[in-house]
Amino acid sequence: MKLGVFMVLLSGRKLEDALDYVASKGLKAVEIGTGGYPGNAHCNPAELLENETALKNFKNAVESRGLIISALSCHGNPLHPQKAIAKEFHDVYVKTVELAEKLEVPVVNTFSGCPGDHEDAKYPNWPVAPWPNDYQEILTWQWDNKVIPYWTEWGKFAADRNVKIGLELHGGFSVHTPGTLLRLREAAGEVIGANLDPSHMWWQGIDPVQAIQILGREGAIHHFHAKDTSIDPINVNKHGLTDMQSYEKMLDRAWQFRSVGYGHDVKEWADMMSALRLVGYDYVVSIEHEDGLMSIEEGFSKAVQNLQQVLIEEPLGEMWWV
Known part of the structure; x- marks a missing residue:
């Protein structure tokens, strides 16, 4: 496995400076935002797709520092009920996939x-209870009419590239657990x-090691984020x-995001690294920083x-003791 970082935390630095900083920490990979919620401070797909020289320079800036691009990330809501908002996220997704193909980056996050909850809705509706039955009807409508059709079409678009x-x-x-994935x-x-992020498993009451086992046995882990969560036992x-309180209300919130090791001990992170190796994931562990x-x-x-x-970096050898 390789240790990397989601570069959005360094959006205040120019690309070259950010890459120098990452390389100085001994990391081997970068995950780069291309728009949507992460922004595109370091990578504008529309510009790079239209300019071969800029594309070549971008790729060289990464590779010349001994780094790889683990993923391009355009987190957004292409299913947003307001069509203008959905189109903006969708267009970024399309260009990000096209750029990933050109750069030979294997994953888009x-x-x-x-x-x-219906065609003329204005805001997203996230059902999380099976009763009253209205919520089940909403969930069925969403998956049958929006979630599955969109990703069947646009998943194929990515697979073809x-x-x-x-x-x-x-x-x-809509996809927020191993089961929904x-x-x-x-x-x-x-x-x-999955771009599996343990921090979002913990606050949902899911054990990340078990999530790795469930998804990994199906070959369904495409990328991995490293971010922690602490849960306040009183709040x-x-x-x-x-x-639903703002992340800024840290004294009163039930849980908050933390840097690795500050929500759960290093042994738990070691267990995750071992689980990843056990199910055959041998790609990048990408640090995401959202610690208030x-x-x-x-x-x-x-x-x-x-x-x-705790990272397991070297290739597996033979079991000489067997």
Whole structure:
């Protein structure tokens, strides 16, 4: 496995400076935002697709520092019920897949999206309860009319270009658990897999090691994020795991994102690395920093230090003791 970073945390730096900083930390890979929620500070697909020289320079900037691009990321909601919003996210997705093909980047990360509850809806509707039965009717309508048709068509678009789609299992979107990911994968094909982020498993009450086992046995992990979550034992009893308060209200929230090792100990991260190796995932572990208690530099550096202790990097050898 290789240690990498989701470059969006370094959006305030120019591309070359950000890449120098990443390389100085001993990392081997970068995940680069191309639009949508992550923004495109380091990579504008529309510009690179139209300019071969710029494309070549971009690729050389990464490779000359001994780095690879693990994924291009355009997290958004292409199923948004407001058509103008959906189109903006969709267009970025299309150009990101086209750019990934040109750069020979194997994965594009995004969200599944979340539709409304009918054709004329204005806002996304995320059903999370089976009763009253209205919620089941909404869920069935969404999957049958929006989620499956979209990803069947646009998953094939990616597959035809030798690009895999890593859907981040994130609350608020139709695909948010291992089960919903596998449901979509069964309908839309093996091009669909997870960009598995443990931080979103913990706050949903899911054990990330078991999530790795469930998805990994199906070959359904296309990319992996490294971000932690801490759950406040008092506040969670007040607000529940579906706490709707702003992330800024850190003293009162039920849970919050943390840098690796500051929500769960390094042993748990070691267990995840072992589980990834066990199910055959031998790609990139990409650090994502969204820790409200640490600066970008400190939070990132701590994550690097903690993951370097547990990352399994060398190829498997023979079991000489067998």
